[in-house]
Amino acid sequence: QVQLVESGGGLVQAGGSLRLSCAASGRTFSSYAMGWFRQAPGKEREFVATISWSGGTTYYADSVKGRFTISRDNAKNTVYLQMNSLKPADTAVYYCAARPYAATVSVVDFNSWGQGTQVTVSS
Secondary structure, eight states, X not given: OOOEEEEOOEEEETXXXXXXXXXXXXXXXXXXXXXXXXXXTTSOOEEEEEEOTTSOOEEXXXXXXXXXXXXXXXXXXXXXXXXXXXXXXXXXXXXXXXXXXXXXXXXXXXXXXXXXXXXXXXX
């Protein structure tokens, strides 16, 4: 497993942008697929985006496609989530997650999680 620490959350107005970062510990980061998930109050944790170990494959939830971009820098052991055109519906705690091998979109496939970072979008 890897240890994950998210940062970059905050309060932003609708239409604004934020970039989340997730720093991972461990020398095997480059062999892990990474994902971003989010959980709003009273709702289940949901998939946002995922990226393969090489960065060559990405998947997005329909609700964020065209607005969010996931990327990674294996030299820095970091994965990013660039969030543009934010909406109040994007308000949630955002979690970074890791799993070995292939990128997937399912919460249950990821076995390492960060503590989360709050994103609040005001209207």
